[in-house]
Amino acid sequence: MRVPDGVRETIRALRAAGHEAYPVGGCVRDLLLSEAGEDVAVHDWDVCTDATPEEMKTALAGHRTIDTGIRHGTITVLLPDGQYEVTTFRVDGTYSDGRHPDSVSFTASVGRDLARRDFTINAMALRLGADGEPAGIIDPFGGREDLERRRLRCVGDPRERFEEDALRILRALRFAGRLGLEIDPATRGAMLEKRALLQRISVERILDELGKILLTEHGWELLRQYPELLTEILPELRPCVGFAQRNPWHRFNVYDHLLFSVGSAPKDLTLRMTMLLHDVGKPAAASTDEAGIDHFYGHGELSAALAEQILRRLHSSNRLLGDVVELVRYHDAAVEPSARVLRRLLNRLGETQLRRLLAVKRADTAAQSQMARERKLPELERCEELLEQIVAERQAFTLRDLRINGRDLIERGVAPGPEIGRRLQRALDAVLDGTIENEREALLAAALADP
Numbered sequence: 001m002r003v004p005d006g007v008r009e010t011i012r013a014l015r016a017a018g019h020e021a022y023p024v025g026g027c028v029r030d031l032l033l034s035e036a037g038e039d040v041a042v043h044d045w046d047v048c049t050d051a052t053p054e055e056m057k058t059a060l061a062g063h064r065t066i067d068t069g070i071r072h073g074t075i076t077v078l079l080p081d082g083q084y085e086v087t088t089f090r091v092d093g094t095y096s097d098g099r100h101p102d103s104v105s106f107t108a109s110v111g112r113d114l115a116r117r118d119f120t121i122n123a124m125a126l127r128l129g130a131d132g133e134p135a136g137i138i139d140p141f142g143g144r145e146d147l148e149r150r151r152l153r154c155v156g157d158p159r160e161r162f163e164e165d166a167l168r169i170l171r172a173l174r175f176a177g178r179l180g181l182e183i184d185p186a187t188r189g190a191m192l193e194k195r196a197l198l199q200r201i202s203v204e205r206i207l208d209e210l211g212k213i214l215l216t217e218h219g220w221e222l223l224r225q226y227p228e229l230l231t232e233i234l235p236e237l238r239p240c241v242g243f244a245q246r247n248p249w250h251r252f253n254v255y256d257h258l259l260f261s262v263g264s265a266p267k268d269l270t271l272r273m274t275m276l277l278h279d280v281g282k283p284a285a286a287s288t289d290e291a292g293i294d295h296f297y298g299h300g301e302l303s304a305a306l307a308e309q310i311l312r313r314l315h316s317s318n319r320l321l322g323d324v325v326e327l328v329r330y331h332d333a334a335v336e337p338s339a340r341v342l343r344r345l346l347n348r349l350g351e352t353q354l355r356r357l358l359a360v361k362r363a364d365t366a367a368q369s370q371m372a373r374e375r376k377l378p379e380l381e382r383c384e385e386l387l388e389q390i391v392a393e394r395q396a397f398t399l400r401d402l403r404i405n406g407r408d409l410i411e412r413g414v415a416p417g418p419e420i421g422r423r424l425q426r427a428l429d430a431v432l433d434g435t436i437e438n439e440r441e442a443l444l445a446a447a448l449a450d451p
């Protein structure tokens with residue numbers, strides 16, 4: 001891992017004009033991790049400096065810049081190898097709303113800038129030598145040691161830091177989840193104590209951060225460990241916490257099952273959000289038979305309705321909402337390794353969503369009992385193989401894939417109008433059922449036959 005040329009150039013130019021400048025924050029953390037042999041990529045190289053935006057632009061006059069957030073002291077420099085944000089050392093004013101600092105003021109001290117940051121591992125700056133190579137870190141809060149000891153700790157008093165910005169409670173889960181860190185007891189205590197302040201955070205920031213937590217390696221384990229935090233932002237999940245499933249298919253309560261299934265799914269937002277919500281309607285659907293076995297009839301529909309309510313409340317994109325709600329609705333539908341069933345599902349869901357549905361079923365099964373896994377996984381595997389075959393053979397599964405269209409029927413004397421659609425659908429049904437091939441003669445015969 002090397003400091004990119006654009007960062008070196010930015011810092012060289014600022015220093016040549018008499019300023020201090022350092023890479024800071026996440027890039028320093030990730031650089032230290034990669035030096036320790038971990039497989040992390042540094043994606044954002046942020047630079048901090050004592051120069052004001054005007055002074056930065058003067059020092060960087062030879063390069064193109066964008067005024068990204070002048071009031072907050074940020075400009076972006078465009079260099080051949082990338083874009084880099086440069087921000088004036090800042091001190092945040094008081095946070096009367098727990099969301100935004102009432103004011104920001106610039107400071108000449110890198111130490112004060114580091115002190116406003118959230119966690120010790122994010123509060124380090126990198127000193128570069130004249131040759132542009134790393135020459136030591138500025139680490140006033142012991143971030144390097146915390147990183148080595150795998151510990152997440154707030155800078156300063158954790159309670160105050162979460163009062164300033166409660167989103168940091170979720171950021172703590174994200175960093176602990178990504179890097180496998182233990183949350184320091186004082187920080188953990190303050191996260192739980194201040195959790196109600198999450199209500200003040202905008203739903204957009206909550207959804208964004210939740211998505212990032214879900215995509216980390218260990219985020220699901222943290223969410224499982226902290227139901228108080230997850231249900232603070234998703235109160236619809238409260239009935240799931242500790243809700244037993246006395247049923248041979250299951251080994252976990254509903255809440256734990258949801259999170260184990262998240263951990264079993266590929267790192268994809270649609271899939272992981274689906275897993276988080278797929279059984280949220282189970283407590284409301286539960287019944288117990290005479291033998292003492294629990295059943296959850298209709299929980300797919302109920303869960304889909306709750307998932308929709310949750311994602312609407314969080315102002316999710318329509319795309320994510322539509323895909324997740326559909327997958328939740330179908331997650332428990334019977335999917336057999338039969339070409340007929342799979343073609344029907346392809347017709348209804350489309351290829352992308354059917355592939356996702358199989359992944360959802362895999363993740364769901366992985367978080368169920370041994371018996372469930374033994375019975376369902378081989379069947380899912382056969383579905384996946386069969387789906388590959390159907391797709392590879394380019395078999396028809398929508399009206400558009402048919403090798404005939406409405407004009408063919410009109411030419412053969414069918415009156416234009418709804419009758420055309422009905423007849424094409426009949427031909428498609430025959431293809432989906434496997435009674436005819438997607439070939440013109442057979443399709444025309446099926447479409448033109450009397451019903």
Ligand code: ATP
Nearest residue numbers: 024025026027044116117118119122123165167168
């Ligand atoms: P990522 O790799 O996900 O980008 P990051 O550490 O770079 O992680 P960012 O959200 O990009 O995180 O923020 C950059 C830096 O700004 C952080 O490392 C941290 O020092 C500081 N920071 C960001 N958000 C906050 C916040 N809400 N409170 C305090 N400091 C913050």
Ligand code: MG
Nearest residue numbers: 026027043044
């Ligand atoms: Mg970043």
